[in-house]
Amino acid sequence: MVAAGGDLRVELGRRYRFAASHRLHTERLSEEENARLYGKCNNPHGHGHNYVVEISVSGAIDPANGMIANLTDLDGFVEHEVLEAFDHRSLNEEVPAFRESVPTTENLCIEIFRRLRSFPQAKLERVRIEETSNNSFEFAGDNPIGEPVETGVHLEGNRP
C-alpha cells in the first residue's frame, strides 16, 4: 500500500565524477582472510575506479529563480567538500575516514553523505555512488530510501 495524500516534494539531482584508488583490507582479519574475503580488491598495490556520485537535495522552489538550490552553489560545495579531497587520490592514504574503515563504496556513500549534509541551501536527501557501471550503492542517513530498511547507521553528532 502507498501512503496517500501529502504535498508535492521536488528534489534536485546532480551527478559528479571522480577517479580514485583504493584497497579493500582490514587489520581485523588475517592476510589470508583478507585475501579470501576481498579477492583481487585486496591487491596490496591497490586499484582504482571512475566513481560517479549522484546526490539529491530537496527543498522549496524559490519563485524568484525557479530553483531548489543554485547549481553554482551546489557544485562549489561538492567540489570543495568532496571532489578536491577525493579526485586522483588514494582513498586509503589520503581520506582520514578510511584510516579507520575500509573504503568500500558502502562506506564511501556514508562518508560523502557526512561531508555534504551541511549544505546550507537545501536538504541533502541521499547519496548514490556508481563504483562501476554495474555496481551502485545508496545511502540516505535517516531519510526515507524507498522501502524502509533499518541501516543501523545514524549520523547524529558524528560530524567532526
Next chain:
Amino acid sequence: MVLLTRKIEFSASHRYDNPALSPEENRRVFGKCNNPHGHGHNYTLEVTVAGEPDPVTGMVLDLSELKKILEREVMQRMDHRHLNYEVPELAGQIPTCENVARVIWGLLEPKIKQGKLHRVRLYESPDLFADCYRNGSNEVTK
C-alpha cells in the same frame, strides 16, 4: 507493490529570466542560462507508476495507455517548443528542471487512472535532473 517506468525524450528551448530583476542581476543569478536568445536541451523524462498487477492482465497499467497519456500531455505540449512562450502551465515561472518536473507531475497525476503516479524524473542533461514525488509516497507502508 510494483513500480513501472516509461521513458520518453523531448527537445525544447528555454531561457531563465526574472522580470522583477535588473538585466545585471539576471545575468548574475542565471549566468549563461540568461542568454536572451534562449538555448535548449534534449530532455529525458522517466515516469514511474506504482500499483498491484491486475490479476487478469498482469499489468499495473496498460503501457500503451501510458504512452498515449505521455504523448498527449507532454510531447504535444513541450516537444520542439519554447518552454517560456508556448507552455501555458509554465507561464510566470522560470522553466528550470524543478519547475518543469512539477508541471509535468500536475499534468500527469489526474490522467493516470490505474495505479498511482509515484515519481516523475526529468533529466535536463545526463548530470542534472529533478525528481517529483507526492510526499509520503516513496515510503512503502506495510
